[in-house]
Amino acid sequence: MCVTCGCSDDANPTFTHLAAHTAAAALTHSHVLADGQVITHSHPQETRQQTHEHHHPSSHAALETAPPPRHPERKQSLQSTALEINVLAKNDLIAAQNRGWFEGCNVLALNLVSSPGAGKTTLLTRTISDLQDRLQFSVIEGDQATAHDAERIRATGCGVVQVNTGTGCHLEAAMIQRGIHSLNPAANSVLMIENVGNLVCPALFDLGERAKVAILSVTEGDDKPIKYPHMFRASSLMLLNKVDLLPYVNFDVDRCIAYARQVNPDIEVFLVSATSGEGLDHWYGWLLETVAAP
Numbered sequence: 001m002c003v004t005c006g007c008s009d010d011a012n013p014t015f016t017h018l019a020a021h022t023a024a025a026a027l028t029h030s031h032v033l034a035d036g037q038v039i040t041h042s043h044p045q046e047t048r049q050q051t052h053e054h055h056h057p058s059s060h061a062a063l064e065t066a067p068p069p070r071h072p073e074r075k076q077s078l079q080s081t082a083l084e085i086n087v088l089a090k091n092d093l094i095a096a097q098n099r100g101w102f103e104g105c106n107v108l109a110l111n112l113v114s115s116p117g118a119g120k121t122t123l124l125t126r127t128i129s130d131l132q133d134r135l136q137f138s139v140i141e142g143d144q145a146t147a148h149d150a151e152r153i154r155a156t157g158c159g160v161v162q163v164n165t166g167t168g169c170h171l172e173a174a175m176i177q178r179g180i181h182s183l184n185p186a187a188n189s190v191l192m193i194e195n196v197g198n199l200v201c202p203a204l205f206d207l208g209e210r211a212k213v214a215i216l217s218v219t220e221g222d223d224k225p226i227k228y229p230h231m232f233r234a235s236s237l238m239l240l241n242k243v244d245l246l247p248y249v250n251f252d253v254d255r256c257i258a259y260a261r262q263v264n265p266d267i268e269v270f271l272v273s274a275t276s277g278e279g280l281d282h283w284y285g286w287l288l289e290t291v292a293a294p
């Protein structure tokens with residue numbers, strides 16, 4: 001469940017490891033139990049159209065067996081708040097496990113966040129192509145549907161797992177844990193995680209990454225950092241992308257940077273164009289420095 005919008009109550013994530021060309025667990029889905037536990041399993045005999053009943057063990061049996069409350073709405077709201085807290089706590093626990101694994105293997109994991117279409121995949125494919133002689137990359141791609149982005153990453157020769165979140169609007173730590181098992185990133189490599197395009201909910205979910213990198217494109221408006229402050233506060237770096245389009249759009253770069261620093265005084269900012277290549281040296285320099293400074 002997403003504590004911001006509740007979008008993934010019925011999420012049905014699927015994982016596709018393109019390197020192996022298999023739709024792993026195509027019918028696999030996850031349930032969040034009342035105590036925040038996430039259960040992932042599959043029904044091999046079942047088609048997506050069929051409905052089915054689940055009887056999962058719950059350590060929060062009291063929630064299921066309690067008599068009807070006197071004030072059902074208030075009770076429901078309290079239960080929902082408790083569930084949200086548990087979901088985040090569970091996520092944070094798995095994120096800590098992921099972080100420990102990354103640190104143990106000296107893998108730099110970065111969480112790329114932006115609104116849809118800001119240029120995450122374009123920036124990734126360019127970065128991988130330009131730096132593949134110096135760094136080893138693998139990628140976890142998050143999208144609600146399709147493997148389009150994973151196909152683009154695979155064309156660079158890089159190992160990639162596509163996570164389709166179904167109704168979910170963000171990646172969660174458990175999905176990254178599963179992606180790691182499938183990809184098995186090499187020691188001393190870089191794992192790029194492209195989150196689902198959304199400037200709201202991914203800010204809440206720690207994946208175990210070293211840093212969040214926010215990508216904002218100049219076609220989105222210069223006020224986004226102050227309108228969506230949580231994302232820019234949570235990010236170490238903002239890449240202002242599509243600067244090749246600045247002559248054609250009404251976008252005040254200085255105002256945008258001032259807004260970003262207003263919500264996060266420490267945020268670093270680079271102006272880049274993933275298509276023309278302008279400014280990418282700064283991003284590559286940051287990446288190489290971050291790899292070198294565990």
Ligand SMILES: Nc1nc2c(ncn2[C@@H]2O[C@H](COP(=O)(O)OP(=O)(O)OP(=O)(O)O)[C@@H](O)[C@H]2O)c(=O)[nH]1
Nearest residue numbers: 115116117118119120121122197241242273274275
């Ligand atoms: N002009 C220009 N276009 C860009 C730039 N970067 C990306 N684009 C274009 O923007 C569109 C979206 O790019 P993507 O890389 O798919 O964006 P994304 O953030 O991965 O999108 P989602 O995964 O759907 O959220 C594509 O048409 C890209 O060619 C850029 O620097 N300049």
Ligand SMILES: [Mg+2]
Nearest residue numbers: 120121149194
């Ligand atoms: Mg993309």
